[in-house]
Amino acid sequence: MAEEDKTSTGGSFSPLQTTDLVQQIARQIGDAIAEGRLKPAERLNELRLSQEFGTSRAPVREAARLLESQGLVVSSPRRGFFVRTLSAEDLRDIYDLRLGLELHAAELALEKIGDAEISALEEQIQRLYQLADEGSVEEQIFQDFVFHRMLCKFSGNARILKVYDDLA
Incomplete structure (x- = not known):
């Protein structure tokens, strides 16, 4: 049914089912960024997204702010929200931080x-x-994330897991 809804409206997002709209919207937009359906520097059009999600613009805006706090999007005054563009230095810094975090998580897990x-x-x-x-590259990337997340989860430290999720 979700496929029918997406194709009939021409959109990329599924209608929402439960009451936690902001989290659901943020999750779907985050997934679209991770999967490359939303490209770096692409503007998040609040009106279009609210129509696709079947909500008002307010939860879309709140979801964008949540994603901004997670570093996935950036806001520009009077222009809106845009998918964050990461430089090579940004990626090095993130991977360096993940390495330290995951090594510590693995030590705790052991x-x-x-x-x-x-x-x-x-x-x-x-x-x-x-x-x-x-040769399933997309699924490999996802399952690699699952493996590293398991290490963080098995550390028993909820903050490590949250930071990992935010970084990943």
Whole structure:
């Protein structure tokens, strides 16, 4: 049904189902950025997005502000919100921060995890090997994210997981 809705309106987004509109809108826009459907420097047209989501402009604006706080979009006075363009230096800084965060998370996880968590990590690694053999790059990227997120989750530190999610 969601596919029918997207194609009948010509939009890229699915209608929303629950009451947490801002989070849902932010998640869908964030996914569109991550998947390349929204390009760097592209303007987020509030009117068009609100029509696609079937909401007023207010939750779209709030979602854009949330994404701005996460570093995915930037605002320009009287012009609106735009997908953030990352420089090579920005990417180096983010990966450097992720490396430190993930190493610390892995150290914490090693102190806490049991056989079930180790098995889950091993299964995830096998999934990554399988995807590499199949050449599924998009799915590899997603499953790699899942693996690293598992390490952060298994650290037992909710702040590490939140920071990881914000960076990723």
